[in-house]
Amino acid sequence: xxxxxxxxxxxxxxxxxxxxxxxxxxxxxxxxxxxxxxxxxxxxxxxxxxxxxxxxxxxxxxxxxxxxxxxxxxxxxxxxxxxxxxxxxxxxxxxxxxxxxxxxxxxxxxxxxxxxxxxxxxxxxxxxxxxxxxxxxxxxxxxxxxxxxxxxxxxxxxxxxxxxxxxxxxxxxxxxxxxxxxxxxxxxxxxxxxxxxxxx
Amino acid sequence: xxxxxxxxxxxxxxxxxxxxxxxxxxxxxxxxxxxxxxxxxxxxxxxxxxxxxxxxxxxxxxxxxxxxxxxxxxxxxxxxxxxxxxxxxxxxxxxxxxxxxxxxxxxxxxxxxxxxxxxxxxxxxxxxxxxxxxxxxxxxxxxxxxxxxxxxxxxxxxxxxxxxxxxxxxxxxxxxxxxxxxxxxxxxxxxxxxxxxxxx
Numbered sequence: 001x002x003x004x005x006x007x008x009x010x011x012x013x014x015x016x017x018x019x020x021x022x023x024x025x026x027x028x029x030x031x032x033x034x035x036x037x038x039x040x041x042x043x044x045x046x047x048x049x050x051x052x053x054x055x056x057x058x059x060x061x062x063x064x065x066x067x068x069x070x071x072x073x074x075x076x077x078x079x080x081x082x083x084x085x086x087x088x089x090x091x092x093x094x095x096x097x098x099x100x101x102x103x104x105x106x107x108x109x110x111x112x113x114x115x116x117x118x119x120x121x122x123x124x125x126x127x128x129x130x131x132x133x134x135x136x137x138x139x140x141x142x143x144x145x146x147x148x149x150x151x152x153x154x155x156x157x158x159x160x161x162x163x164x165x166x167x168x169x170x171x172x173x174x175x176x177x178x179x180x181x182x183x184x185x186x187x188x189x190x191x192x193x194x195x196x197x198x199x200x
Numbered sequence: 201x202x203x204x205x206x207x208x209x210x211x212x213x214x215x216x217x218x219x220x221x222x223x224x225x226x227x228x229x230x231x232x233x234x235x236x237x238x239x240x241x242x243x244x245x246x247x248x249x250x251x252x253x254x255x256x257x258x259x260x261x262x263x264x265x266x267x268x269x270x271x272x273x274x275x276x277x278x279x280x281x282x283x284x285x286x287x288x289x290x291x292x293x294x295x296x297x298x299x300x301x302x303x304x305x306x307x308x309x310x311x312x313x314x315x316x317x318x319x320x321x322x323x324x325x326x327x328x329x330x331x332x333x334x335x336x337x338x339x340x341x342x343x344x345x346x347x348x349x350x351x352x353x354x355x356x357x358x359x360x361x362x363x364x365x366x367x368x369x370x371x372x373x374x375x376x377x378x379x380x381x382x383x384x385x386x387x388x389x390x391x392x393x394x395x396x397x398x399x400x
Contacts, residue, residue, distance in 0.1 A: 126374065173379040
């Protein structure tokens with residue numbers, strides 16, 4: 001089977017989103033990041049309210065606990081848990097995008113939604129803390145929060161989001177087909193390696 | 201700096217050793233696996249007895265506990281713990297091999313010994329259990345032990361060996377620059393990707 005979908009999970013500040021964007025450009029693929037998936041979900045009318053609520057809770061630090069609390073309160077959501085509804089809504093969108101082929105999808109646990117599909121390559125992009133700190137400060141500037149804390153918070157949030165969604169460990173290489181240190185290898189080489197693995 | 205040393209850590213049955221061997225052939229590099237490092241260590245006269253004893257304990261299932269017990273019994277080893285002696289002996293050999301350049305080193309926690317060196321690429325090779333089980337049975341045949349148990353035992357032993365040596369988690373992508381699923385990507389592509397990252 002032809003492999004023409006790439007999913008990218010990434011540590012905050014590793015440049016994984018940029019690598020995904022450059023990869024899509026290089027291959028002539030469509031590019032979907034978090035914002036776009038939410039937009040598509042809303043436009044589809046499939047899950048406007050659910051996605052809005054989920055985005056709200058995803059920014060909540062203890063999102064797993066919050067999700068479980070909402071999940072326990074399933075009666076208020078028509079018998080199905082809130083988390084299940086979100087999983088189904090997002091899963092549908094991501095599957096539809098992948099079915100259309102030739103795309104790069106960043107974030108939203110797409111590797112989990114599309115696990116086991118032979119047309120997909122699942123990549124994880126990471127880098128050491130110094131590299132990520134320098135990059136985040138250069139691109140997004142300083143905030144009141146110390147940079148080390150910002151990296152920890154963002155990674156923790158992604159980890160919790162992923163775990164609540166998939167029951168797997170974010171960053172465990174077994175969830176992906178390839179994991180690349182963008183700090184050591186560099187953005188361009190990461191793009192080239194991923195491009196070389198697609199059957200275009 | 202020119203990158204001309206590759207270290208490979210690998211899950212049992214993933215074919216990481218073979219990938220290292222093919223990579224060395226492709227690049228015209230020397231190839232050192234566990235057996236050869238032990239041989240070199242013995243020939244150097246640096247640590248004959250230590251290496252022999254360590255090999256014995258490395259095959260012990262609860263090697264970490266055993267190492268700690270030996271470590272606690274440091275007095276019998278001339279004031280320095282057994283584990284420290286092994287670390288120093290193996291570290292010296294691995295560092296000497298890397299200093300000579302143009303080589304592929306498989307196993308023995310070489311990624312840890314050579315961490316932070318810009319002339320080294322550290323790779324982790326893994327694959328899912330079905331792929332590894334099929335490969336192990338094909339290459340090494342059946343034993344009294346069930347294949348699932350053999351995979352678990354071997355991986356557990358490598359994990360404990362690595363942890364006792366490095367205090368890091370074996371298989372955590374942050375210890376490596378690249379992690380490749382040999383089952384999905386295939387042996388040849390893994391070799392090609394790693395070769396493309398070396399400055400030959």
